[in-house]
Amino acid sequence: MTSAMIDLYCPKCGARYSADERRQLCTFEGAPLLVDYDLAKAAKTMTKASLAGREPSMWRYSELSPLRDPAARVSLGEMMTPIIDLPRLSQKYGIALSLKDEALLPTGSFKARGAAVGVSRAKELGVTELAMPTNGNAGGAWGAYAARAGIRAHVIIPQGAPAVNRLEAVMTGADVRLIDGLISDAGRVVAKEVAEHGWYDASTLKEPYRIEGKKTIGLELAEQFGWDVPDAIVYPTGGGVGLIGIDKALRELYAMGLIGPRMPKMIAVQASGCAPIVKAFDEGAKESVMWQNAHSVAFGVNVPKALGDFLVLESIARTGGAAVAVEDDELLERQREISAAEGVFVCPEGGAVLAGALALLRRGVIQPGDRVLLINTATGLKYPDIPYATPPFVERQGA
Amino acid sequence: MTSAMIDLYCPKCGARYSADERRQLCTFEGAPLLVDYDLAKAAKTMTKASLAGREPSMWRYSELSPLRDPAARVSLGEMMTPIIDLPRLSQKYGIALSLKDEALLPTGSFKARGAAVGVSRAKELGVTELAMPTNGNAGGAWGAYAARAGIRAHVIIPQGAPAVNRLEAVMTGADVRLIDGLISDAGRVVAKEVAEHGWYDASTLKEPYRIEGKKTIGLELAEQFGWDVPDAIVYPTGGGVGLIGIDKALRELYAMGLIGPRMPKMIAVQASGCAPIVKAFDEGAKESVMWQNAHSVAFGVNVPKALGDFLVLESIARTGGAAVAVEDDELLERQREISAAEGVFVCPEGGAVLAGALALLRRGVIQPGDRVLLINTATGLKYPDIPYATPPFVERQGA
Numbered sequence: 001m002t003s004a005m006i007d008l009y010c011p012k013c014g015a016r017y018s019a020d021e022r023r024q025l026c027t028f029e030g031a032p033l034l035v036d037y038d039l040a041k042a043a044k045t046m047t048k049a050s051l052a053g054r055e056p057s058m059w060r061y062s063e064l065s066p067l068r069d070p071a072a073r074v075s076l077g078e079m080m081t082p083i084i085d086l087p088r089l090s091q092k093y094g095i096a097l098s099l100k101d102e103a104l105l106p107t108g109s110f111k112a113r114g115a116a117v118g119v120s121r122a123k124e125l126g127v128t129e130l131a132m133p134t135n136g137n138a139g140g141a142w143g144a145y146a147a148r149a150g151i152r153a154h155v156i157i158p159q160g161a162p163a164v165n166r167l168e169a170v171m172t173g174a175d176v177r178l179i180d181g182l183i184s185d186a187g188r189v190v191a192k193e194v195a196e197h198g199w200y201d202a203s204t205l206k207e208p209y210r211i212e213g214k215k216t217i218g219l220e221l222a223e224q225f226g227w228d229v230p231d232a233i234v235y236p237t238g239g240g241v242g243l244i245g246i247d248k249a250l251r252e253l254y255a256m257g258l259i260g261p262r263m264p265k266m267i268a269v270q271a272s273g274c275a276p277i278v279k280a281f282d283e284g285a286k287e288s289v290m291w292q293n294a295h296s297v298a299f300g301v302n303v304p305k306a307l308g309d310f311l312v313l314e315s316i317a318r319t320g321g322a323a324v325a326v327e328d329d330e331l332l333e334r335q336r337e338i339s340a341a342e343g344v345f346v347c348p349e350g351g352a353v354l355a356g357a358l359a360l361l362r363r364g365v366i367q368p369g370d371r372v373l374l375i376n377t378a379t380g381l382k383y384p385d386i387p388y389a390t391p392p393f394v395e396r397q398g399a
Numbered sequence: 400m401t402s403a404m405i406d407l408y409c410p411k412c413g414a415r416y417s418a419d420e421r422r423q424l425c426t427f428e429g430a431p432l433l434v435d436y437d438l439a440k441a442a443k444t445m446t447k448a449s450l451a452g453r454e455p456s457m458w459r460y461s462e463l464s465p466l467r468d469p470a471a472r473v474s475l476g477e478m479m480t481p482i483i484d485l486p487r488l489s490q491k492y493g494i495a496l497s498l499k500d501e502a503l504l505p506t507g508s509f510k511a512r513g514a515a516v517g518v519s520r521a522k523e524l525g526v527t528e529l530a531m532p533t534n535g536n537a538g539g540a541w542g543a544y545a546a547r548a549g550i551r552a553h554v555i556i557p558q559g560a561p562a563v564n565r566l567e568a569v570m571t572g573a574d575v576r577l578i579d580g581l582i583s584d585a586g587r588v589v590a591k592e593v594a595e596h597g598w599y600d601a602s603t604l605k606e607p608y609r610i611e612g613k614k615t616i617g618l619e620l621a622e623q624f625g626w627d628v629p630d631a632i633v634y635p636t637g638g639g640v641g642l643i644g645i646d647k648a649l650r651e652l653y654a655m656g657l658i659g660p661r662m663p664k665m666i667a668v669q670a671s672g673c674a675p676i677v678k679a680f681d682e683g684a685k686e687s688v689m690w691q692n693a694h695s696v697a698f699g700v701n702v703p704k705a706l707g708d709f710l711v712l713e714s715i716a717r718t719g720g721a722a723v724a725v726e727d728d729e730l731l732e733r734q735r736e737i738s739a740a741e742g743v744f745v746c747p748e749g750g751a752v753l754a755g756a757l758a759l760l761r762r763g764v765i766q767p768g769d770r771v772l773l774i775n776t777a778t779g780l781k782y783p784d785i786p787y788a789t790p791p792f793v794e795r796q797g798a
Contacts, residue, residue, distance in 0.1 A: 056455040056478070076742055077481025077500055079455070084476045101476055104503055107744065108780050140744070148742030156793060164783050166790065171779060173739030176790040188796040340572030343475055343547030345506065345539070380570060381507055381780045384563050391565065391575040394555060397587040 001070065004042035004063045008033040008208050011311060019066065022125050024206050032205035032308055034248070035066050035212055043256040048227060056080045058113060058216035064252055066121050066212045074120045074149040076106035078113070081217075083224045083373070088341045089354070095361060096371040097354075098230075100221055101344060103379035107168065109347075110217065110242060110377045111141035117213030119145035122200055127151060130200040131193055133186030135161045136238075136299050137378055139176075140168030142202055147172040154199065156186040162299060164382055184304075204239040205307040214242045218249025221373060222259050229264045231370040232321070234357045236349035236377055237268035237277055238303035240312040247315040264373070265321040265365065268312055269356030271296030272325040276305055277312055281323035286310055297328045297386065298348040300377055322365045326355040332386065334358075339380065347383055350376035400469065403441035403462045407432040407607050410710060418465065421524050423605050431604035431707055433647070434465050434611055442655040447626060455479045457512055457615035463651055465520050465611045473519045473548040475505035477512070480616075482623045482772070487740045488753070494760060495770040496753075497629075499620055500743060502778035506567065508746075509616065509641060509776045510540035516612030518544035521599055526550060529599040530592055532585030534560045535637075535698050536777055538575075539567030541601055546571040553598065555585040561698060563781055583703075603638040604706040613641045617648025620772060621658050628663045630769040631720070633756045635748035635776055636667035636676055637702035639711040646714040663772070664764065665720040667711055668755030670695030670727060675704055676711055680722035685709055696727045696785065697747040699776055721764045725754040731785065733757075738779065746782055749775035 008017040010026035011034055017023050023033055042063035054060040057079050062070050081104050086097040102110035119142065122130060131154035132142055139155045146153035153174040157166050158181060169176045179186050187203060194201045201207060222229060229250060235243045247266055253259045270278050274294035280287060291304040306312065316323055335351025338344055353374040360366045380386075407416040409425035410433055416422050422432055441462035453459035456478050461469050480503050485496040501509035518541065521529060530553035531541055538554045545552035552573040556565055557580060568575045578585050586602060593600045600606060621628060628649060634642045646665055652658045669677050673693035679686060690703040705711065715722055734750025737743060752773040759765045779785075 075483075077483045077503065079478040079481065079503065082476025082478065084474075101505075103507075104476065104478065104505065106500075106503065108502075108507065108778060144738075144742040144744060146742070147739055157790070159792075164780060167783060167785075167787060168744055168780070170787050170790060171735060171738040171744050172742055177793040178790050179793050179795060181795050185795050189793055192796050336570060339543075339570040340546055343543040343545070343571055345543060345567055345570050379507060379780070381563060381567070381778070384566060384783050386566075388566060388569050391556070391569060391577050393558075394576040394578050394588055396578060396580050396584050397591050 001045055001062045003065055003068055004038040005066050006036045006038050009036050022127065022200060023208060024201050033208040035208055037064060037252065039252055039255045046256065048258065051223065058116070058220065061216060061219045064215070064219065066117065066209050068124060072120060072124050074116060074123060074145055076112070076144060076148055078105050078116060080220050081105060083221065084344055086338070086342045089338065093358060093361065094368045095366060096369065097374065099344060099350070099374045099376050100217065101376050103376060107137065107141045107144050108379040108382055109137040109141065110214070111137040113213035113216055114210035114241060115141035115145040115213065118142070118202060118207060118210040119149050119151060121209040122202070123149045123151060127200040129154065129197065130202040131190045132202040133183055133190045134165065135183045135302065136165055137382065138204070140165050143169035143172040143174035146174065154193065156189050158182055158186055164384065204241060211241050211245045211248065214245030215249040217242060217375065218246035219253065222250060222253050227259050229259060229262065230373040232265040232267055232366055232372045233375065234267045234269060234353040234372060235375045236298065236301050236352050237270055237312060238301040239306045240268065240277065240308050242375065242377070243268060243315060244308050244311045263319045266315045266319045267321045267356060267360060268316060268323040269352045270323065270325050271298050271301050271331065271352065272327050274302050274304060275325035277309055278323040278325045280309065280313055281316060286313055298331055298352050300347070300349045301352065322360055324356045324359050326352050326359065330355045335380070344376065345380040346376045347378040347380050348386065349378065350374065400444055400461045402464055402467055403436045403438065404465050405435045405437050408435050421526065421599065422607060423600050432607040434607055436463060436651065438651055438654045445655065447657065450622065457515070457619065460615060460618045463614070463618065465516065465608050467523060471519060471523050473515060473522060473544055475511070475543060475547055477504050477515060479619050480504060482620065483743060485737070485741045488737065492757060492760065493767045494765060495768065496773065498743060498749070498773045498775050499616065500775050502775060506536065506540045506543050507778040507781055508536040508540065509613070510536040512612035512615055513609035513640060514540035514544040514612070517601060517606060517609040518548050518550060520608040521601070522548045522550060526599040528553065528596065529601040530589045531601040532582055532589045533564065534582045534701065535564055536781065537603070539564050542568035542571040542573035545573065553592065555588050557581055557585055563783060603640060610640050610644045610647065613644030614648040616641055616774065617645035618652065621649060621652050626658050628658060628661065629772040631664040631666055631765050631771045632774065633666045633668060633752040633771060634774045635697065635700050635751050636669055636711060637700040638705045639667065639676065639707050641774065641776070642667060642714060643707050643710045662718045665714045665718045666755060666759060667715060667722040668751050669722065669724050670697050670700050670730065670751065671724040672727065673701050673703060674724035676708055677722040677724045679708065679712055680715060685712055697730055697751050699746070699748045700751065721759055723755045723758050725751050725758065729754045734779070743775065744779040745775045746777040746779050747785065748777065749773065
């Protein structure tokens, strides 16, 4: 039950790095580093039978976790998230829809997975201060887990980012500063301060372990599907770390003999106001180009250029998936539809993935009867300002 | 693994009612009805050993659940909630503090437990429409579970109630109407419409099953404490259903031989702006008196008169507990303290229970070294409007 981690490698040039020292990007390519595991060794102890008796949390897959010491974990009580069937929408649309509800994690979003593993590893490597730019849920999650670990977190947030994420980071005691600018401006300040102070750079994909946390979505879903996979996994794609992580998880499980060779179609959904990966996919490009004037109500997908874009595009191509953009109006409409029809108050990104799945059903990428798993990345509570109809008034009754 | 439910009884007059028909309050006393179980029968199959192999959710205690058909459950994927240790605060205050984090339930609050069981039983009893007044989290939770069940929910919300709860109920498709008045005005409209239309009245404690859902907090915590109980359980008390439920759970477990006779001190925390149960406790009264001009930032405890007040007061007295009021300023300060020191972004009510515990430590009701379990009833995300310091700005760096 110990980690089978070997080392880190660059997916662009293959350079290898020790996993037992602090690392950020590949020295040569500036690309994200990935964790390599001894999967034959992992397969000896991580079996279907052994898993059945383990704790029901993302930490149960300790062989495929980068923590050297499982006891060093930094936890806020995260449990496995449920896969919820959507019977009414399945009947309506003729596909077998279900939803993995990441809202039930600490801090209310899937960012908890990356922060839990990222902060745990940072602590294990002796980090005492970390920094990151954030527009959204990551700042709250990393703030919370850093507080839990006793690590000082420095978070730079664009002034225009949703107030609720600022609130989370402030309340959990992070050093929060605002910037009159975009996430890219915040990123430049972080880069400068990281260099000046020797802090750990926890920006998306600039350290190797966040993806290992996100990977647990894939490990869980394969086990929850009875060591099988759905026909398609539909993921709201901003930085794309979750999609990369799910793909990595499924390939590791296949190499270990825990699932078969069939991969689900990996589907990236973006908003039409910020769709760099969709554009690259449509053009057959291997990387995306920075999107100008990015905007969407679904701010989780409002990422104009993702450091891991090439990994997302490779996964989509290899699995016969697709990338698709949806309008803000439609994703909000689908958010309401899921919430009212099935009782799961999803976030706008959760609406986006349904909208994307339906678009691909019309195009034939998704077929009638397919088992389609939607990833709901956060609770709808994170968006208190979405538009909705004001309810009518009722008259008072005499006392 | 089937329910050991026998029937319903009135805790005031002892009248008994069949559990297999729709029931609201005791016909004679107007008091809440409680569910009675055949605990000897339940003890035969609900053993420590059998539980070890069951699903990690509130549904694992099926013998002590009122669902006749376990498959009839209405679920949004709720899992057992964690008990999180608070090592820094424990060291600071000299008591062994931990926190049961109800934020990790669907809809982000402990109300999910009552709604899950209440709606499941309503569905089992053939209910197609229900109604309730709500100021807070209950409307969102019952809206969501009713949507899941295909039951029409009618929810009346005071105009001044927090917008986030209105949002949840609207999004999950409830018939939401606002009222220019207080929760008591909303309650009168519900009473009238329930009588007119034959709807099920899902108001707090006006149906017998919400408390059975809340009871699972007590079942879980006893199992999580290794079939033992802490020295004190500190609960933010509005309607008091959770406290009543925890107390009922522990007494049932004792009768079944699963825990010993020692009960934790049951401690009710209220806000000084709405403290009817504290007033009754201080005066040695058996029931509370309607609190005038109730107000608190912790709107979960802003209940001027609870239908189950006599049960709360009885539990406190029997267990050597206490009721204590805390100021809004202090509960907000403690909310920040827990969040920053331990990384758990609790709600203001979560701050209130720490404030209450510390007050009782000063009074000697809680002793140094005691194991004190705080109940955090919801995520801090449900309070996007709490006051907090605006972060400073940082200068942009050249591109």
